[in-house]
């Protein structure tokens with residue numbers, strides 16, 4: 001099939017590459033010409049395992065190309081995917097201006113029947129708005145559909161080629177037939193529904209996953225006070241099929257370009273219809289507070305942070321990505337700097353992106369984790385990169401001024417911690433916390 005994908009961010013690029021991989025002819029469009037040039041040279045603007053190789057092989061096979069000319073892409077395609085950003089407005093609502101702009105451009109260029117599919121995460125009613133905009137400009141026949149995207153950064157290619165389900169929301173039998181045919185090579189689990197339900201499925205899914213994370217983070221906070229181990233609690237809960245084991249890792253709260261934005265947007269969507277989404281508001285608040293538990297633990301270990309040197313391992317919002325959008329590390333580093341600490345930061349790949357996000361004077365950017373830790377009063381682990389997991393903790397303790405580690409991701413096992421001389425603080429595993437001169441608070 002002939003596909004146009006508008007927008008070459010995470011979703012557009014990965015979808016375009018994967019659609020070509022399963023045998024379609026794909027043109028990806030972006031209005032950022034520098035990005036298009038980069039892609040045409042075979043370079044990938046994001047770090048995503050496996051993407052560059054797959055993109056190169058499909059470009060070589062003539063199945064995938066990049067352009068900034070939307071008119072060409074539309075004329076050569078049967079199905080047009082809208083995959084542009086829907087960032088938060090200051091109110092928390094989704095900014096739909098990019099989606100609307102693309103709808104206007106599609107309306108200006110269609111010359112024959114098209115299926116216009118919104119892949120961007122959009123509030124209920126947006127596909128109706130797309131339909132309205134296109135038909136206000138063009139009298140050509142077209143259908144609209146909502147096919148939300150569920151990929152995760154860091155495993156985007158794998159997720160796209162092996163999805164748990166594909167949701168297809170449309171009121172057109174013709175669109176259902178084509179979209180089933182397009183997606184069937186990826187999975188048999190195709191959920192056909194109406195447009196509004198499809199739009200809602202995406203927000204409800206992200207909000208539910210965010211709720212699981214805030215729930216387990218609150219459980220971890222209680223575990224710290226009652227002497228239980230949150231990793232054991234999550235394991236024990238996860239064997240219950242009704243609960244499931246995933247998204248129960250306690251830590252420093254969720255970040256990234258989607259959960260923070262989509263939870264806020266859903267609160268706004270509810271508010272528009274006079275519904276106060278109290279549960280989700282709490283999820284957001286718990287998440288915001290959780291980031292600062294790292295700071296509380298540092299203060300517990302060091303007292304005032306003024307003039308202290310704090311090493312930070314991990315800046316990306318999660319491993320296997322260089323994305324730092326709404327990474328907990330941004331708030332934590334800003335707070336450390338405001339408290340007068342000197343920061344030595346290291347991330348395997350996200351440092352360049354992070355430097356564009358934070359503007360603090362008291363920070364040095366280190367080239368390796370041990371350099372960052374050398375001479376530090378304490379070390380905070382903020383992203384669970386694999387390369388940190390294998391570091392010799394006694395060697396680490398030996399080069400620090402004070403061997404204090406705040407492990408915000410529960411990266412280290414009980415055995416590793418117990419065999420080390422670190423003064424170790426975890427998330428919700430108080431039995432491992434070695435406190436100088438006082439026992440962990442167990443009631």
Ligand SMILES: NC(=O)C1=CN([C@@H]2O[C@H](COP(=O)(O)OP(=O)(O)OC[C@H]3O[C@@H](n4cnc5c(N)ncnc54)[C@H](O)[C@@H]3O)[C@@H](O)[C@H]2O)C=CC1
Nearest residue numbers: 007008009010011030031032083084085086098120121149
């Ligand atoms: N990043 C992720 O992991 C996921 C994102 N989503 C959703 O997918 C949507 C896209 O997200 P990202 O890929 O992260 O976005 P992004 O913001 O990284 O990329 C959007 C791209 O669209 C381009 N663009 C904007 N206006 C355009 C226009 N008029 N014509 C052509 N290109 C245009 C921009 O230049 C940019 O390259 C959002 O709604 C997001 O919530 C859904 C699932 C996963």
Ligand SMILES: O=C(O)[C@H]1O[C@H](OP(=O)(O)OP(=O)(O)OC[C@H]2O[C@@H](n3ccc(=O)[nH]c3=O)[C@H](O)[C@@H]2O)[C@H](O)[C@@H](O)[C@@H]1O
Nearest residue numbers: 149150151152153247248249251253254255256258317318
């Ligand atoms: O709509 C989106 O953009 C995407 O948002 C998330 O994907 P992503 O943000 O890439 O990453 P996740 O793996 O979901 O992690 C999000 C955040 O939650 C945190 N997290 C995740 C899982 C967990 O158990 N605990 C936890 O703290 C991660 O550290 C990270 O900061 C969803 O998992 C995707 O299904 C969805 O498509």
